[in-house]
Amino acid sequence: MRVKRWVQDIAFAVFMIGAGVFVIRKTRSFPRISSEAMGSGLGPAFYPNLVAIILIGLSLIIIGRAVLNIRKKDSESQKSSGKVAARGDYSHYRVPAVIFVLLVAYAAVIELLGFKLSTFLFVATSVAVLSSADLRSNWKSFGAILGTAAVVTFIVYGVFSYVAKVPLPVQTILMR
Amino acid sequence: MFVHEVMLAFANVITDPAVLMSIVLGSIWGILFGAAPGLSTTMSLSILVPLTFGVETSRAIGFLIGAYFAGVYGGSLSAILINIPGTPSAIMTALDGNKMARKGEAGQAIGLATVASILGGLFSLVCLAVCAPLISKFALTFSAEEYVGLALFGLSVIAYITPGNTLKALAAGMIGLLIATIGADPMTSFPRFTFGSAHLYGGLSIVPVCIGLFGLSGLLIQLEEDVRYTVTQNIDRIVPKLSDFWKMKRCVLRSSAIGAAIGAIPAAGSSIAAAVAYAQEKRVSRNPDELGKGAPEGIVAPETANNASVGGALIPMLTLGIPGDPMTAVLIGALLIHGLRPGPLLFKDHPDFVALIIVTLGIAIVVTCILGLAGAKVFARLISLPKRILFPAILVLCVVGSYAEYNSVFDIWVMLVFGVLGYAMNKIDMPVSPAVLGFVLGPILEDNLRRALMLSGGGLSSFVTRPVSLILLVLTVFTLSASWLRLLWTNNRRGAMPQAH
Secondary structure: OOOOHHHHHHHHHHHHHHHHHHHHHHHOOOOOOOHHHHOOOOOOOHHHHHHHHHHHHHHHHHHHHHHHOHHHHHHHHHHOHHHHHHOOOOHHHHHHHHHHHHHHHHHHHHHHHOHHHHHHHHHHHHHHHHOOHHHHHOHHHHHHHHHHHHHHHHHHHHHHHHHOOOOOOOOOOOOO | OHHHHHHHHHHHHHOOHHHHHHHHHHHHHHHHHHHOOOOOHHHHHHHHHHHOOOOOHHHHHHHHHHHHHHHHHHHHHHHHHHOOOOOHHHHHHHHHHHHHHHOOOHHHHHHHHHHHHHHHHHHHHHHHHHHHHHHHHHHOOOOHHHHHHHHHHHHHHHHHHOOOOHHHHHHHHHHHHHHOOOEEOOOOOOEEOOOOOHHHHOOOOHHHHHHHHHHHHHHHHHHOOOOOOOOOOOOOOOOOOHHHHHHOHHHHHHHHHHHHHHHHOOOOOHHHHHHHHHHHHHHHOOOHHHOOOOOHHHHHHHHHHHHHHHHHHHHHHHHHOOOOOHHHHHHHHHHHHOOOOOOHHHHHHOHHHHHHHHHHHHHHHHHHHHHHHHOHHHHHHHHOOOHHHHHHHHHHHHHHHHHHOOOOHHHHHHHHHHHHHHHHHHHOOOOOHHHHHHHHHHHHHHHHHHHHHHHOOOOOHHHHHOHHHHHHHHHHHHHHHHHHHHHHHHHHHHHHHHHHO
């Protein structure tokens, strides 16, 4: 079942309160500044504390508003329960999740395998994931996927290395 | 005196093929990203910034300004052809533009949008060239209190421009302000929230933060849907008649003024400018019912305004160092990387660079006009480019772009973290732009707030005894209360609606 909006709002507000409390707790260890030394006692903790307190205050208002609207939103969601059921599956998250995992893997190996090989592998697998099942099983398309990966890798490498003059990672695993 | 610098910059740019080429390439990049649904102009600038690290500053400015102006225009192409605005600023254009396209007048609609964008851009260019030097002179008298007022006003505008999400927008702004505190304290150099990491001591760089929040999160959201857009319309008779525009001269002037003025308000942007211009056109039009049914004014008003906002947004950016919209927030980051700190001192210390930016914008406007009128058919085809090829390539640019500034894999991880944060924020309808604006405004706010409080011995009276600071604080309170009142009014209306029915 789809997560209701007020649940999302409260969850995120709680997360923000957590972040605010963390900041306030962390700033306790920051050094205090004497007003004689700096003209005022406003040390490194002052500003983060101020922002964190405002963030907590805003989060509490968001929670308060969400709680006040629960009944109203529940009745609205009951009215549109058909719609909710239709959107109840999480299958649309599959592709972004897989691509994100591939990105994490790409970031993890880019220094190890070097830019060219890691980028080629990342683009090839991403194109394969984003292609339909029919295309993936087709040998011609398999060649097109590898071709696309090679072209993208070549262009990005050329632009960053020769135009932007960025030293891209070179592979180190075979050098060991 | 400033005219001399502008003339010199014009002569330099026009005789340097590399700078001209960078403007053309930046404009093509901007139109492509603007036209492609789901890829925003802010995303295009974020990804483009790392590509400019290794190039000379004038070329970098050419790339960025070209991409900025053309990106705002590019959104109109997909709005007209497939009824999906490529950028938020083209939402109003879709209303009439797509209706015209369905009537078989896609070419005319694109022509109107192109010329309207150019006219709006030229108007704002004049505003920028005239107003920016004056404002910068005035801003030289600003002290810490005025900068605090400006930063607070910018943050309050964020709340005003996100109706229904005022609280979330403010909270997002606060998140941005908090993220900006990571790194060495600006006054004592004490490391804050660095967890012992040397990577965090200098603070987070704007490039991976923006690429994550705008680039990666936007792509992940687009990946949820397996949609391929196809353009079926026949695009011909693109170049509009002069007489058509002469009939709409008042609409053009009105929308240009609205766009430039709204663009100049810190944190407002092209989408607000387009919406206000469209609403104004509907209000003063002799045939208001025709708007929304394929009326040329329905394209001309928003397109003139959204591109007029570009020059407008550059005014607070160049004169005060305050971003006019998320795109100028990214531009501020890019200029900082090239050793230029936007603000009143930029006019004093580097008037040649300010002149260069003005000249580059002028040339970018002309280039966008040529590209828009001559290349509309090609850009229309590129809208149909499949995601499976386009997205992996952009994801690689996101990764390499984050890596490029400091040649650091750590920045790739930063980009990934902010990508997830941006994705989560989008999922709960929390706008991402305020977080970036907060991130850019954070150091300005903290530095000036602490300085003002130190000089006054901790007292707040200096904020209300200085006239400009007082006006800005009053405007902040007014903007915040206006957004709350508007929210209450909307809720009351919603509550009353069923009874009325």
